[in-house]
Amino acid sequence: MTVGYFDQHSAEIESEKSVAEHFHDLFPVLTEKEARQILGAFLFGGRAAQTKVSDLSGGEKARLVLAELLQSRPNFLILDEPTNHMDIQAKETLESAFQAYEGTILFVSHDRYFLRQVADCMLIFEDGQVMYYPFGYEHYLERLRKGEKGDSITARVAAEDEALVAGIRAVPKAERHRLREIPEEEAYADWRLRLAGEKLEQAGRAAEESFERMEVMWEEEPQEEERIREKWRKAWEAWNEACMEWFEVYEETRT
Numbered sequence: 001m002t003v004g005y006f007d008q009h010s011a012e013i014e015s016e017k018s019v020a021e022h023f024h025d026l027f028p029v030l031t032e033k034e035a036r037q038i039l040g041a042f043l044f045g046g047r048a049a050q051t052k053v054s055d056l057s058g059g060e061k062a063r064l065v066l067a068e069l070l071q072s073r074p075n076f077l078i079l080d081e082p083t084n085h086m087d088i089q090a091k092e093t094l095e096s097a098f099q100a101y102e103g104t105i106l107f108v109s110h111d112r113y114f115l116r117q118v119a120d121c122m123l124i125f126e127d128g129q130v131m132y133y134p135f136g137y138e139h140y141l142e143r144l145r146k147g148e149k150g151d152s153i154t155a156r157v158a159a160e161d162e163a164l165v166a167g168i169r170a171v172p173k174a175e176r177h178r179l180r181e182i183p184e185e186e187a188y189a190d191w192r193l194r195l196a197g198e199k200l201e202q203a204g205r206a207a208e209e210s211f212e213r214m215e216v217m218w219e220e221e222p223q224e225e226e227r228i229r230e231k232w233r234k235a236w237e238a239w240n241e242a243c244m245e246w247f248e249v250y251e252e253t254r255t
Contacts, residue, residue, distance in 0.1 A: 004074030008081055011062035015053035019044050019064060022053050026068055042067040043093055059085035063094070070097060079107035083114050112137070135188060189253035196246040203235075203242035210235035 015022050024035045039049050042063055066082060083091045095117045098105060109115055115137040122140055124131040133140050214228050
């Protein structure tokens with residue numbers, strides 16, 4: 001893994017060199033023409049490429065650092081507020097660059113338009129927990145508007161249980177192109193049903209293990225009959241609740 005990191009202090013660069021000189025010195029294998037083409041794509045074309053780095057605004061410096069970061073070709077980008085102090089044109093330029101990026105990006109942003117354009121899944125920090133949501137920001141807002149808020153598995157899943165949604169993404173390579181053909185609502189419904197099914201399986205295994213332990217304890221500790229029955233009752237109730245939850249999700253997603 002090659003990590004590229006950008007925080008809110010990354011753009012505090014100072015240099016008496018021009019943008020073109022500064023960039024070319026970082027990537028000497030590039031020809032001058034190639035360096036200028038890359039800089040042009042990040043809005044440093046023509047005279048802008050001759051501006052001293054120290055004379056750039058905060059947003060321009062951030063854009064230059066991000067151009068350098070992407071040119072270094074890491075496969076995992078960690079970005080903290082990458083569009084701070086940027087105008088609309090600069091933001092759109094970065095959005096296009098990030099959308100074309102083929103690695104993984106983990107980013108924090110308060111820019112809602114940027115979130116809509118770039119994020120295809122979210123980590124939600126709330127009430128001391130981290131929840132994983134495998135769809136975009138707009139989809140998440142729509143679910144909140146429809147009332148699917150809280151820690152219900154119908155809306156979100158704990159980050160440590162992210163593997164539960166692997167069925168959506170872990171498609172065999174030969175069939176991976178088909179994933180894009182699945183409507184988002186259908187994928188969302190499948191995700192909800194999968195989560196409910198996983199919970200049902202876990203509750204079923206717990207009930208089965210509890211029953212097996214009960215049989216052993218019954219033989220070894222017959223005086224603990226009441227405690228044994230209570231344990232079995234709780235395991236059965238959890239399994240029954242999981243069954244009802246799965247059925248409710250099934251009814252909702254298949255109608």
